[in-house]
Amino acid sequence: MKIGLTYDLKEDIEAGRYLQDDALEEYDSREVVNAIAGALTSFGHDVVKLGGGRKFLSRILRTQPDFVFNIAEGRGNYRSREAQVPSVLEMLQIPYSGSDPETLAITLDKPLAKQLIQDAGVTTPPWIVINSLRELTNLPDRDLPMPAFIKPAFEGSSKGIRLTSRADVASRIRSTARELLKKYGQPVLVEKYIAGEEVTVGIVGNAPPAIVGIMHIIPRKKFKTFIYSLEVKRDWRNLVEYECPSKFSKSIIKRIKEASLLAYKALGCRDFSRMDFRLSEDGIPYLLEVNPLPGLNPVSGDLPIMSYKMGWSYNALIRSILEVGLARYGDAFISSHNI
Ligand SMILES: Nc1ncnc2c1ncn2[C@@H]1O[C@H](COP(=O)(O)OP(=O)(O)OP(=O)(O)O)[C@@H](O)[C@H]1O
Ligand SMILES: [Mg+2]
Structure with a gap:
């Protein structure tokens, strides 16, 4: 079958247009694209590299793939940017892997996703949203969560996440929020800081979705x-240890699984996702965010690392994402393409 691969390479983006030093962080490298293309080819498919942006638009019309494996992050700093490529694919009626435009748009809008998962019964840190410098000035100190974690409302890939993101006095929360409002040109999310263990959960599948692993991210040295x-993700080999399967108690693992599957369903995730949690000292998993396009870097991606620790190869991970994606289009689609 002819499989198109959609992606946005760092080198295809004009970094000069952005103010932030981490503007390219969400985009992929050739290493990732080649690893996925290699896996798809090894399953016997013809792979067409479609890229993203304008190149994708002209190539998709020219090449007419049977199916698209999508990891494109989208262009600009719009909160719906991850929905751009799947929207075009839906317009052209081309089947593709992963979540649909609505889910991709909602999950990048962290406050909206938090509201939906909270309504579904998942615990997420209490939060407020600050939309403008004027709103920040008018906000009374008593409305600020304390201690707080301050981050851009529509970002991922650790954009805008630094050591200064945690603050426990109002003046520091305000200065970080002011800086983010100016730098990222979007609202700022101020959450209650959860001082617990760091956990990420991988999910693959639809009917039903299955947990790939629950990975505990453990700092190698004591951090206050x-x-x-x-900074940690860039130097992960020296700074953290990944424990998967994690050694949490049965009851905590049960809570993490339930929250992950509930959020996956509430947000309409498809095929695969990664969920990031903090576990409070009293063992409550707080869902920080849902990533329906988790990084697939074969060396440093959290989902691939977790998969290896659970005994899967990189190709097995890509194959399972592809298979559950194809299965959504039904037996007739699968048999008509001799898969
Ligand atoms: N409310 C919070 N309390 C404690 N730590 C937090 C909180 N929010 C974020 N963090 C820390 O910051 C990290 C990044 O936050 P988050 O996952 O929201 O950002 P992201 O940029 O979307 O991440 P990714 O790189 O996974 O896409 C978390 O993994 C956690 O260590
Ligand atoms: Mg995260």
């Missing part, structure tokens, strides 16, 4: 405040 920030 551990944040799984850009």
Whole structure:
């Protein structure tokens, strides 16, 4: 079958247009694209590299793939940017892997996703949203969560997440929020800081979705405040240890699983996702965010690392995402393509 691969490479983006030093962080490298293309080819498919942006638009019309494996993050700093490529694919009626535009748009809007998962019964840190410098000035100190974690409302890939993201006095919360409002040109999310263990959960599948693993991210040295920030993710080999399966108690694991599957369903995730949690000292998993396009870097991606620790190869992970994606289109689609 002819499988198109959609992605946004760091080198295809004009970094000069952005103010932030971490503007390219969400985009992929050739290493990731080649690893996925290699896996798909090894299953006997013809892979067409479609890229993203304008190149994707012209190539998709020219090549007409049977199915698209999508990891495109989208362009600009719009909160719906991850929905761009799947929206075009739906318009052209081309089947594709992963979540649909609505889920991708909602999950990048962290406050909206938090509201929906909270309504579904999942615990997430209490939060407020600050939309403008004027709102920040008018906000009374008593409305600020304390201690607080301050981050851009529509970002991922650790953009805007630094050691200074945690603050426990109002003046520091305000200065970080002011800086983020100016730098990222979008609202700021101020959450209650959860001082517990860092956990990420991988899910693959639809009917039903299955937990790939629950991975405990353990700092190698004692930090007063551990944040799984850009600096840590860049130097992960030295700074953290990944424990998977994690050694939490049965009851905590049960809570993490339930919260993950509930959120996956509430947000309409499809095929695969990764959920990031903090576990409070009293063992409550607080869901921080849902990533329906988790990084698939074969060396440093949390989902691939977790999969290896659970005994899967990289190709087995890609194959399972592809298979559950194809299965959504039904037996007739599968047999008509000789899969
Ligand atoms: N409310 C909070 N309390 C404690 N730590 C937090 C909180 N929010 C975020 N963090 C820390 O910051 C990290 C990144 O936050 P988050 O997952 O929201 O950002 P992201 O940029 O979307 O992440 P990713 O790189 O997974 O896409 C978390 O893994 C955690 O270590
Ligand atoms: Mg995260």
